[in-house]
Amino acid sequence: MVIARWGQGAVAGIVAILLAGGDARAQEGTASSPPSGEIVVEAQLEEVERKVETLTRRITRRPRTDKPISRRYSAICVGVHGLTESFAHVLIDRVEDNARELGIPVLGPGCQVNTLIAFTSDSRAEIERLRKAEPWLFDTLLDYEYDRIMRGNGAVQAWQATEVKGADGKEFATMVVGNPPREVQMNKQPFASNISQQLRVDIEGSIVVFDNAHVPGKSLQQLADYATMRLFAPTDDVSEGGGAGVPTILSLFAEAGDAPDGLTSFDRAYLGALYKLPPTARGAAIHDATWSAYRSANYEVAETAD
Template identity: 35%
Template sequence: MRQTIQALALGAALMFAPAAVHAQAEVEQTQDAVADPENTIIVTGESDREVVEELGKIITRPSRAGKPIARFDDAVCVKVSGLPDDMAELVAQRIRDNVSSIRGVSLGEEGCKPNAFVGVLNNVTQAVDNLRTDEPWLFEGLLSYQLDRIYDGSEAVRAWHVFDERNMDGSQIPGKQRGTSGEDSIASTINMIENASRFGRTRVNLTGAVVLVETGALREKTFRQLADYATIRILASVSDEIDTARSSLPTMLTLFGPRSPYQPTELSEFDRAYLESLYDLPANSRDGQVIAAAVTRYRTNLGMED
């Protein structure tokens, strides 16, 4: 996947050129935007645990077959395209700063090969359709339900990851072959036989992340908002398909929601609690464990009493 993301990054100058001029005008207009105190929502009362837990369940793209929740093991190396160079670097640096602030995830050194790509362009859905036809290697190993998830959520964003299941020590699982899923395959047979003995002793790595954002959606958004939204979509397999009419907890994932009652200005307390829990727990943790840890961390960070 390192090679695929690098190849996408090398072609980005051509792929995203039409969006750059428009994005520059739209983002520059709002770079000085400030937080509106009236848009800050704080969860209080007896149901705060339930509210945090519910949002955690909503955003988490559930693992299948009892597999661990996915996260990066390799250092994260960010590439931003589709914006003028100076603007792209501002967004990329903000993402790097966010990554550096999360214990348990490392940041790639200067000159690293990109494995986390953020692109700004026109018609993100058509772009994904074209890539699936012309560059299928960008979706290597994704199952049908994982491909379907790319199109869920905000129409302004298309995001996906490539995954790699490994033993806890990072070694390959015997018989595990990427893209082999047929019932008669040797890999499938071995995996079925060994599944019980491997339960709890494997991890699922995120080996690549792609976040594509519609140019027009950047109107009235800041660099920080774009970068912070991209951060959580890069570091975690989450969805921004949130019913903002029901949610009472701030999260950056509502940034591109069509009916969001507020616009978050940066990663929220919930967002940070979720990411910190994801990367602080053991690599073989399940969805529910991460969500439960996020609830506790959120309450602790805000000084809430049990």
């Protein structure tokens, strides 16, 4: 059964995930406050910048060639499968609050689930089964993108269905050209630009599948915030080696090290930067934008005398 914020609802095909059982249990945690206004000298700041950039590159899924970085523009309807109702609503509330902070609209009563968080007994096997039983869920993925889903330690798999649109959010128009005639997709924008592509990539649906064997010991806040990073941004987890010296909730399932209680200062900087970038921004733009947001929230540079 899928539990949605305001009742029942699911996109056709996503229902296939509901065949997997499991009642993963977790307890709600408490938020941790990020550091703010720390004064550092320039040399220290350069080292922090290097670490932030390394982590940003590590987690960001590279966009397809010549395509902007993807993000969510339309409203979300969050559903949870595999948790008891009381736990599911706590999880949903947290994810929705995170979405609102990013300016992502949240649908109301009667909505159809387009953002699913599932808990299953074997996440990898479930994804393989879905690929055969419901291939349309993977229609927008290339082979290498599917391979990325299956990476990691098996604790969680995540992917997003995307659609390329015009920079103004309009879908491409279908036109018939040539002899013999053939259908082509046309991007009808009000103006052309030689500086930037007039494209954006919309996340139309997102799925995160947790493996029940890896859930014990994780709080609902940790699970919700981890899901937030995977649902609303094109990210990979940090399954080995931690976060390069920078805390991130994406290390929740890392084999070594203590995971943070929720979204960290880096995570909030990354998400905030992503959702402030222009729709046509390429993947590389997230690197400088994340560091700028992270530094602004956390550090002041100490003035040094000659």
